[in-house]
Amino acid sequence: MSNSIVDKNYDFFATDTALKVEGLSFSYSRKQPPVIRDISTNFPKNCLTVIAGPNGSGKTTLMKHFNGLFLPRMGKVVVFGHELTKSNRKHIQKLVGVVFQNPDEQIFYPRVYDDVAFGPKNMRLRTSEVHRRVNNALNEVKIIDLKDRITFNLSFGEKKKVAFAGILAMKPEIFVLDEPTIGIDPWSKPKMIEIIESFKRKRTVIVITHDFDVMKIADRVILLKEGQLKGEFSSFEDFYQQEFVH
Ligand SMILES: Nc1ncnc2c1ncn2[C@@H]1O[C@H](COP(=O)(O)OP(=O)(O)OP(=O)(O)O)[C@@H](O)[C@H]1O
């Protein structure tokens, strides 16, 4: 079996860890202190890990390292056993799909179908394969009926799902979601949580959230505070006990 991440036959299943962070620190400028400091943790394959923490604790900054949007200057990011570098960043970006908090940052095309097709088309896939992937992705987030709608007219919650589908259509091995339930009303939230939970059937999922309802479906919760890793928990109950009861 090949061990090059660039190779189509790369054996993802050779490692139990999808993504690993080692001694990662980052500051936005030399004058500012680091906003994440010496973070080391593993994201197990096919698990749903939540990254929790107060506003400004560095969650989004950490996430931007997962697919090479930020390249590590201090420390490492390792994806399926391969250290992320400038030279393999393009390949790593195919493996790690990131959905930002605000769907307007991710939706560009006027028609839902075209927006979701953008990623697969960019991968130079055949039209039939693009079509299959768009349909699968829209079905997975349960918005196939929105396929021909104008993206700009969609509700916020619908736009979020289009943004999810756009990344899913590229078939990432690791799916990263920043605050997927922010702005989702309490009537729609249970369905949204069901959809998020279903994502881990086919891939590794990392969710950044403050939302207790999302933490309840997590296999693991990690806690960031002031840029540092302050805890790792195997359930929401353990996390809640440490943070809000004691
Ligand atoms: N582009 C930037 N330039 C300078 N500082 C930044 C930049 N982006 C974020 N920061 C700072 O880095 C720190 C961590 O921000 P980050 O967005 O990673 O936090 P967060 O945990 O995602 O917060 P939230 O829950 O509010 O989304 C904050 O103090 C923030 O002000």
Ligand SMILES: [Mg+2]
């Ligand atoms: Mg954030």
